[in-house]
Amino acid sequence: MEWSTLGRPRNPLPGGIHPRNARLSFLSLCLFCVVVVGCLAFAGHAWAKKNITLVVDGREIVLETRVRTVEELLQTQNIRLGSRDLVVPDPSAPVTGGMRVEIKRAVPVTVTADGKTVKLLTPAFTVREALQEAKVVPGEEDIVKPGLEEEIRPGMAIRVIRVRQVAREIMVPVPFSIRREPDPNLMRGQVRVVQAGQQGKEKQRWVLIYHDGQEVKRVMEDSQVIAPPVDRVVRVGTLQQVSRGGRDIRFSRVIDMVATAYTYSGNNTASGVPPSYGVVAVDPRVIPLGTRLYVDGYGYATALDVGSSIRGNRIDLFFESAAQARRWGIRRVNVYVLD
Numbered sequence: 001m002e003w004s005t006l007g008r009p010r011n012p013l014p015g016g017i018h019p020r021n022a023r024l025s026f027l028s029l030c031l032f033c034v035v036v037v038g039c040l041a042f043a044g045h046a047w048a049k050k051n052i053t054l055v056v057d058g059r060e061i062v063l064e065t066r067v068r069t070v071e072e073l074l075q076t077q078n079i080r081l082g083s084r085d086l087v088v089p090d091p092s093a094p095v096t097g098g099m100r101v102e103i104k105r106a107v108p109v110t111v112t113a114d115g116k117t118v119k120l121l122t123p124a125f126t127v128r129e130a131l132q133e134a135k136v137v138p139g140e141e142d143i144v145k146p147g148l149e150e151e152i153r154p155g156m157a158i159r160v161i162r163v164r165q166v167a168r169e170i171m172v173p174v175p176f177s178i179r180r181e182p183d184p185n186l187m188r189g190q191v192r193v194v195q196a197g198q199q200g201k202e203k204q205r206w207v208l209i210y211h212d213g214q215e216v217k218r219v220m221e222d223s224q225v226i227a228p229p230v231d232r233v234v235r236v237g238t239l240q241q242v243s244r245g246g247r248d249i250r251f252s253r254v255i256d257m258v259a260t261a262y263t264y265s266g267n268n269t270a271s272g273v274p275p276s277y278g279v280v281a282v283d284p285r286v287i288p289l290g291t292r293l294y295v296d297g298y299g300y301a302t303a304l305d306v307g308s309s310i311r312g313n314r315i316d317l318f319f320e321s322a323a324q325a326r327r328w329g330i331r332r333v334n335v336y337v338l339d
Helices: 019-047 070-076 127-133 322-328
Strands: 050-056 059-065 086-088 100-104 107-113 116-122 143-145 157-161 163-174 178-187 191-195 200-211 214-227 232-239 241-244 247-262 279-281 292-295 299-305 314-318 331-338
Touching: 059 070, 070 100, 107 127, 116 127, 127 157, 163 214, 178 191, 247 292, 247 322, 299 314
Parallel strands: 050 100, 107 157, 178 232, 247 314, 279 299
Antiparallel strands: 050 059, 086 100, 107 116, 143 157, 163 200, 191 232, 200 214, 241 247, 247 331, 279 314, 292 299, 292 331
């Protein structure tokens, strides 16, 4: 029998195993069992069937699978990825029950901004993401077509219109008004200016809107009259009766005209009748043919003829002889349009 250092005999277990070593061996065995059971449970969980949703280009497929990672899932489904295709979650991610795996194929789009067009092969989901990939940052006022949240489609053309606003102050004329005042001392059709009009001045503040450097719109924000306009005052005749040769002549209007004279040339008038005293040539745009007239210094007349040189406020009076026509010459007269 062996003695301990305290003088007590040791009691080894059968086979010569010390009790302390026996306890350690037992604990190690228990730990080993726990690890083995955990590994088996994990392996069983990993290899258990899991329901997942696979989305490829917007088409959803519900699958039952035992794969461990997203990459294995793609392999089992014979899905090949292009260099720019996107997989969410990452291919190295473990597959869990209820997972949603989405594959976004890269599609060609164009991005036009700042005078340049860039071609992209992008897996972006929205226009916003495509612009981020192209390193194009829209400003707050910029216009993006299609909208930032529009879903990307193959061949989509994305355009960013740069919008710039410029404030500008300008001075503009303010037109004057014409004020007409009746005057019974003037014959109807006559006018007299008693006050010349004068334009005013107005200061305006405008905002000019530019799209990619081109002006597309102007908006007036404010205006202020610096100098008011001055009205033009015109007196308008209302007198419709005059006395000539002891007779009262009523008329609808009077026209200040330049009067010339002509004589018989062998041709009839434009109205088809032979000319005679009292026949006058006029511009039909001013006095219609057939209108009865009274011409100061000539007398009663009827507009029955026209002439190539008779335009506007001109009238040509017929005389029986060339001598009479020469004596008349050229005069400025009042021509009364009779009622």
